[in-house]
Amino acid sequence: MLTSPPPQSSRRQFLTTSVAAALATATLPHPVFSGEPIVAPAASSPPPIRNAFAYRFAIGEIEAWSISDANLALKEGLGLMEPAADRPAMQADLMARGERTDVLPLYVNILVAKLGxxxxxxxxxxxxxxxxxxxxxxxxxxxxxxxxxxxxxxxxSHAHGDHINGFVTGNQPTFPNAALHCLRDELDFWRSPEPDFSRSLRAKGPLPGMIKSNRAKFDILQPNLQLHRDGDALLGGAVTFVPGRGHTAGHALFRLRSGKESLLHFMDAA
Known part of the structure; x- marks a missing residue:
């Protein structure tokens, strides 16, 4: 585990159309909602930090952070992206943003929210x-x-490794006191006798290992699991499940609301 953020991390952004609005319309005067970047505590002789490792903002009365989990460069490049016909446009977009095009940059951010x-x-x-x-x-x-x-x-949101793996540490729930919420359809898919990947373009070789790994994680997390359907609202209506199917059978998006402000948080969907 790193004790300070890696030096080469680029600017991270949530894939959402409403973050800018949420930041622009924040009205609370307390500095915790000022949108300033914060970084991990400095270690001795730390490497230079060029970008925020955690970014704090507000959604109405909700205190929120975008925190970093990974900064990867996938050697497969845009060959991983579908549909193939869109790859030239993807490449042009990467170039416009000053990103590399010989690899596929993958910035993994996690949303954290404090609601009362x-x-x-x-x-x-x-x-x-x-x-x-x-x-x-x-x-x-x-x-x-x-x-x-x-x-x-x-x-x-869905049970791919870059989303579910961090919920388990050493064969125990990483967040022992947290209820784990997901759509019933997602759990049912992975626990079905033969999960159907017939419409997936994913390489078939790794699938048995992925299925086994996800089932084991769901078993560990079972005591904490709470299953939901599309439209279910939690925390006094502050968080609502929004269907995002296609990436997986039970892919969920999340709408966060507070007062007149809202943010649609979605992962692996564009």
Missing amino acids: HEIAIFDAGFGAGKNPESGWLKTSLAAIGIAPEKVTHAFL
């Missing part, structure tokens, strides 16, 4: 592993002063 006495996290990233360029979740949470046991609600 409740602390919610939306997906959990890759989890700790051997790659120093990923698995920064606990370091990022420490940077904003949140211990894993203080998290009371965890939301899973």
Whole structure:
């Protein structure tokens, strides 16, 4: 686990059309909602930090952070992206943003929200592993002063490794006191006798290992699981499940609301 953010991280952004509006219309005067970047505590002789490791903002009365979990460059490049006909446009967009085009940049951000006495996290990233360029979740949470046991609600958008793995640490729930919320359709898909990948363009070789891994994680998380359907609202209506099917059978998006402000948080959908 890293003790300080990696030096080469680029500017991260949530894939949402409403973040800018949420930031622009924040009205609370307290500086915690000022939208300033914050970084992890400095270690001795730290590497230079060029960008925010955690970014704090507001959604009405909700205190929120975008925290980093990974900064990867996938060697497969745009060959991973579908449909293939859109790849030239994707390449042009990367070039316009000053990104590399010989690899596929992957910035993994995690949304954390504080709603009164409740602390919610939306997906959990890759989890700790051997790659120093990923698995920064606990370091990022420490940077904003949140211990894993203080998290009371965890939301899973879908069960791919860069979203579910961080919910399990050492065969135990990473957030032992948090209810884990996901759509019933997502759990049912992975626990079905033969999950149907016939419409998926994903390479078939790794699928048995992925299925086995996800089932094991859901077994570990079972005591914390709470299953939902499209449109279910939690935390006094502050968080609503929005269907996002296509990437997986039970892919969920999340609408956060407070007062007149809202943010649609979506992952792996564009």
